[in-house]
Amino acid sequence: xxxxxxxxxxxxxxxxxxxxxxxxxxxxxxxxxxxxxxxxxxxxxxxxxxxxxxxxxxxxxxxxxxxxxxxxxxxxxxxxxxxxxxxxxxxxxxxxxxxxxxxxxxxxxxxxxxxxxxxxxxxxxxxxxxxxxxxxxxxxxxxxxxxxxxxxxxxxxxxxxxxxxxxxxxxxxxxxxxxxxxxxxxxxxxxxxxxxxxxxxxxxxxxxxxxxxxxxxxxxxxxxxxxxxxxxxxxxxxxxxxxxxxxxxxxxxxxxxxxxxxxxxxxxxxxxxxxxxxxxxxxxxxxxxxxxxxxxxxxxxxxxxxxxxxxxxxxxxxxxxxxxxxxxxxxxxxxxxxxxxxxxxxxxxxxxxxxxxxxxxxxxxxxxxxxxxxxxxxxxxxxxxxxxxxxxxxxxxxxxxxxxxxxxx
Numbered sequence: 586x587x588x589x590x591x592x593x594x595x596x597x598x599x600x601x602x603x604x605x606x607x608x609x610x611x612x613x614x615x616x617x618x619x620x621x622x623x624x625x626x627x628x629x630x631x632x633x634x635x636x637x638x639x640x641x642x643x644x645x646x647x648x649x650x651x652x653x654x655x656x657x658x659x660x661x662x663x664x665x666x667x668x669x670x671x672x673x674x675x676x677x678x679x680x681x682x683x684x685x686x687x688x689x690x691x692x693x694x695x696x697x698x699x700x701x702x703x704x705x706x707x708x709x710x711x712x713x714x715x716x717x718x719x720x721x722x723x724x725x726x727x728x729x730x731x732x733x734x735x736x737x738x739x740x741x742x743x744x745x746x747x748x749x750x751x752x753x754x755x756x757x758x759x760x761x762x763x764x765x766x767x768x769x770x771x772x773x774x775x776x777x778x779x780x781x782x783x784x785x786x787x788x789x790x791x792x793x794x795x796x797x798x799x800x801x802x803x804x805x806x807x808x809x810x811x812x813x814x815x816x817x818x819x820x821x822x823x824x825x826x827x828x829x830x831x832x833x834x835x836x837x838x839x840x841x842x843x844x845x846x847x848x849x850x851x852x853x854x855x856x857x858x859x860x861x862x863x864x865x866x867x868x869x870x871x872x873x874x875x876x877x878x879x880x881x882x883x884x885x886x887x888x889x890x891x892x893x894x895x896x897x898x899x900x901x902x903x904x905x906x907x908x909x910x911x912x913x914x915x916x917x918x919x920x921x922x923x924x925x926x927x928x929x930x931x932x933x934x935x936x937x938x939x940x941x942x943x944x945x946x947x948x949x950x951x952x953x954x955x956x957x958x959x960x961x962x963x964x965x966x967x968x969x970x971x972x973x974x975x976x977x978x979x980x981x982x983x984x985x986x987x988x989x990x991x992x993x994x
Contacts, residue, residue: 611748613695614939617946620687624983627758627994628683638677640670642750645796646767655743657771659785662708663792665716669701670751697748717803728760730807738815739770739777757953758994778888790823801840808843810952818850822860829863837867848874848938850895851885857895870915877922878933898922910970917958923973943974954989
């Protein structure tokens with residue numbers, strides 16, 4: 586049946602694949618709505634040494650080398666390094682970058698790109714300790730002492746993974762240290778649909794688990810937050826499931842995992858639910874963003890089987906759903922479509938978590954403040970554990986963020 590469906594939809598697959606055979610420029614995400622009225626000024630506190638369009642993110646990848654970068658093939662060992670990132674054009678200044686990061690609309694889009702990527706060590710090599718020490722030094726210089734690990738989805742390259750990590754770091758006031766976990770995917774959709782990249786995702790989850798243990802034992806990070814997008818949900822949920830199944834005394838607390846975020850998660854809902862108990866043993870909070878109109882997830886469930894996807898809006902709020910949420914108090918479901926009739930618009934697509942200023946605002950606030958959904962300006966849905974963006978979210982979130990941060994990170 587699945588093979589028949591693949592053949593019948595082959596023209597669609599090939600069309601979509603042809604659109605992603607070349608790298609696509611990564612642009613600076615839209616300004617989070619909480620910054621627009623100036624009640625929170627995320628960059629005012631930074632010392633002169635950090636006031637630059639350039640910044641560094643760390644990376645861990647199990648991609649094979651491809652020239653000066655990394656390709657779609659998979660290696661047995663992670664490669665650990667540092668990427669020097671540039672936010673904006675070559676003539677960008679700190680002042681113009683701050684303006685662009687706190688205003689809307691921008692005069693022009695700003696690119697985010699890797700200037701250099703320096704490999705420091707391989708997973709079992711002698712340089713691992715040096716890489717970890719560099720991460721730890723960066724953590725101890727940050728005001729939060731928090732790490733944010735970004736786990737990308739399918740059809741992206743190494744550069745995009747680092748770019749998203751840099752953006753999460755930048756819009757968090759550069760007060761967190763970002764690590765891009767870059768697992769191997771091809772840029773063609775066919776490689777995901779036919780199972781090649783799914784195999785990569787399964788094997789990469791083991792490497793993510795190794796990375797999280799390495800960061801927790803080797804750094805003095807206060808907390809390690811993890812953000813996954815799309816197929817990255819498969820990697821993250823399996824990694825946390827693996828870690829959570831180890832019931833060693835105090836194992837969960839030693840890992841110090843704060844928020845585990847699943848944005849537009851392309852993992853079968855039933856697989857996620859089966860892993861949730863183990864995930865909750867190692868993560869303080871599990872945040873899931875869903876939408877009722879995510880084209881990519883609808884096609885993924887049809888093409889690849891496995892049933893409903895995690896990032897799809899729930900189709901019922903009956904007793905079973907209520908019982909499920911009640912049994913998982915650390916789980917937050919943020920429904921970006923809930924309340925759309927009153928709000929006057931839907932939040933849709935597969936990229937809404939970074940393209941929509943309301944959603945990226947909530948995500949940044951969740952990472953930066955440790956606060957639960959009810960204290961981040963979200964409204965409660967009709968059942969406990971479900972939250973949404975009310976029509977006045979954009980008007981109140983600046984004040985909410987100011988009260989949580991004092992107006993400056």
